[in-house]
Amino acid sequence: MSQSSVCAQLRAQTRIPVIGAPMFLVSGVDLVVAQCTAGIIGTFPTLNARPQEELPVWLKEIRHRLDAYRQAHPGEIVSPFGVNLIIHPSNPRWEGDLEICAEHEVPIYITSLHAPGKVVERVHQYGAAVLHDVTNAKHARKAIDAGVDGLILVSAGAGGHAGPLNPIALVNEIREFYDGPLILSGCITHGKDVLAALALGCEFGYIGTRFIVTEESMASHAYRNMILSSTSDDIVYSPFFTGVPGNYLVPSIVAAGIDPAEVRGAMVGAREVSLNRDSRPKTWKDIWGAGQGVGGIDAVLPVRALVDRMIVEYRAAKERLDAL
Numbered sequence: 001m002s003q004s005s006v007c008a009q010l011r012a013q014t015r016i017p018v019i020g021a022p023m024f025l026v027s028g029v030d031l032v033v034a035q036c037t038a039g040i041i042g043t044f045p046t047l048n049a050r051p052q053e054e055l056p057v058w059l060k061e062i063r064h065r066l067d068a069y070r071q072a073h074p075g076e077i078v079s080p081f082g083v084n085l086i087i088h089p090s091n092p093r094w095e096g097d098l099e100i101c102a103e104h105e106v107p108i109y110i111t112s113l114h115a116p117g118k119v120v121e122r123v124h125q126y127g128a129a130v131l132h133d134v135t136n137a138k139h140a141r142k143a144i145d146a147g148v149d150g151l152i153l154v155s156a157g158a159g160g161h162a163g164p165l166n167p168i169a170l171v172n173e174i175r176e177f178y179d180g181p182l183i184l185s186g187c188i189t190h191g192k193d194v195l196a197a198l199a200l201g202c203e204f205g206y207i208g209t210r211f212i213v214t215e216e217s218m219a220s221h222a223y224r225n226m227i228l229s230s231t232s233d234d235i236v237y238s239p240f241f242t243g244v245p246g247n248y249l250v251p252s253i254v255a256a257g258i259d260p261a262e263v264r265g266a267m268v269g270a271r272e273v274s275l276n277r278d279s280r281p282k283t284w285k286d287i288w289g290a291g292q293g294v295g296g297i298d299a300v301l302p303v304r305a306l307v308d309r310m311i312v313e314y315r316a317a318k319e320r321l322d323a324l
């Protein structure tokens with residue numbers, strides 16, 4: 001299938017062109033099912049289903065609940081779901097997870113880190129789509145060479161591991177040599193932000209942090225409340241915790257007894273410089289990831305209500321632009 005038809009197919013299966021981004025320790029079965037039944041693409045990192053034997057259980061449960069919803073609500077759009085595979089030697093599960101997901105004919109794969117050639121080869125056999133995370137043009141070219149169906153552009157300010165580039169610069173640079181589907185990631189929280197992603201030339205918006213603060217996410221109440229009370233001043237971008245630069249909530253760093261100044265000053269390669277291996281807090285579990293868009297998040301909502309609200313906001317923004 002051509003890239004434009006993959007994209008048209010995915011667009012036709014959503015109520016608003018949004019992909020719920022996969023988030024480590026946050027996205028589970030409930031969040032994915034709520035996203036797909038609300039009419040956006042729902043995804044989760046396979047590593048959230050642990051141990052590995054849980055992965056087929058999750059996949060069956062998601063399918064079962066989506067099928068039941070479809071039967072109970074004929075005529076409603078129910079979006080497809082996807083999984084995220086971290087392709088890296090430090091993740092010994094990824095090839096096994098790929099095989100389990102392929103056996104269950106998962107329709108969408110989101111790949112991060114290494115070039116996804118093996119995933120493309122395996123899942124194109126049954127018509128699934130592969131979307132690859134990139135933060136710069138060099139990695140975009142490698143992913144295109146590997147045959148992906150679309151690129152997720154992770155721009156500055158995105159939650160979790162994020163790139164350093166402004167979204168306008170990143171989209172424009174990659175559009176110079178790629179006319180396939182582009183999905184913009186970073187600080188999208190409102191319906192008008194989705195429209196902005198389309199105005200820049202992307203086909204979808206990719207939303208992580210906003211979905212942490214929903215009733216269906218696996219995040220703790222303390223984590224959700226910290227996002228509700230935070231602004232972009234409370235986000236620090238640093239490679240301190242994992243060696244790869246990412247955005248984290250400063251209050252969670254303070255609560256873990258670490259000096260944020262040390263985190264701010266960390267250089268790439270200076271991973272966990274001052275932390276004792278036994279006593280250090282766990283990244284993602286104790287040190288919480290979030291993007292710079294936290295200031296625009298005002299309430300814990302059920303996913304359905306949030307998506308309905310985004311659609312209203314999107315339409316209002318479009319009308320406003322049309323009237324200008």
Ligand SMILES: Cc1cc2nc3c(=O)[nH]c(=O)nc-3n(C[C@H](O)[C@H](O)[C@H](O)COP(=O)(O)O)c2cc1C
Pocket residue numbers: 021022023024026045084111112133154157158159160161185186187188206207208209210288289290291292293
């Ligand atoms: C807590 C958290 C965990 C994340 N975990 C993953 C992950 O496991 N795999 C991945 O590809 N991206 C991960 N991301 C990145 C998101 O998929 C997405 O790129 C990002 O959240 C989008 O930016 P936003 O949070 O500003 O909306 C994570 C993001 C957050 C906030």
